[in-house]
Amino acid sequence: MTSEAGDNNIETQISGVHSEVQTEIGHEPTLFAEPIFHVGSFGVTNSLINTWVVVILVVVLSLAVRLRLKETPKGIQNIFEMVVDGALNLCDTVTGSRAKSLKFFPIAFALFLFVLLNNWLGLLPGVGSIGFNEVAEGHKVFIPLFRGGTADLNTTLALSLFAVVGSHIAGVLMIGFWKHFNKFINLKALAEIPKKVLRDPAIVLVNPIKAFVGIVEVIGEVAKVASLSFRLFGNIFAGEVLLSSMAALFAFILPIPFMFLEIIVGIIQALIFAVLTLVYLTIASTAEEH
Secondary structure, eight states: OOHHHHHHHHHHHHHHHHHHHHHHHOOOOOSSOOEEEEETTEEEEHHHHHHHHHHHHHHHHHHHHHHTOOSSOOTHHHHHHHHHHHHHHHHHHHHSOHHHHHHHHHHHHHHHHHHHHHHHHTTSTTTTTSEEEEEETTEEEEEESOOOGGGSHHHHHHHHHHHHHHHHHHHHHHHOHHHHHTTTSOHHHHHTHHHHTTTOTTHHHHHHHHHHHTHHHHHHHHHHHHHHHHHHHHHHHHHHHHHHHHHHHOSSSTHHHHHHHHHHHHHHHHHHHHHHHHHHHHHHTSOOOO
16 A cells, blocks of 8 residues: 555545544534434323423422421521512502402412413523434434423413413303303394384494404414514524534633523513513403493
């Protein structure tokens, strides 16, 4: 073998190793959560694992606070009571009623905690960087074991459906099925036509419009689900891409300011989601006045 051929072999081997290393460490944030394992035909994704961790944290935190409650608060109980009291006052500004606030507060506050912990858990060291390599479509790809739960559209879509469908259930329970249904298809306006047509003939033209104009509200309900889910998913996923890009440019110091930015974004997005849910619950539980 000539020395030139030997050099070519060495260069080829170095190139192969270099290419392999690049492939192993190359992970780009994807729009879908990667499956880690399967239970039957059900795929358990890395974002779902993070979501379970958050659920366990919320349950443990709630039990710890409940077991340590005392009539005379002191220490950390004082802090929790200040937070809850402030959040309850914020609820009053939205609902306009302390009675409604007491009913809706547990739902809105639980959603706030759940979304906030999911947002922040995606920023911890190891989330997105600890995982394994696997071959997909002929290339090695890196699959992280953990990924922020709200960086998965499935999670934000489920939360949005819970908020919007829950608001309708609350509306039916608080003002009755008939009044809630008439917000969308006003059958009451149609029923009034025979009674009032002699006194006001224009009612024949006006009330049918009143009856079906509420159908536009149905489109609005679908828009609520899309708006809630895409807003939360878009902000958290964009943050994930931003941090990955900054870490790729320079792994030290540069990502730190962006980490603080994402912590603030996490709080704001959790607050927006909880307040909007509270608004939907308040509107649905208010009977229309004529």
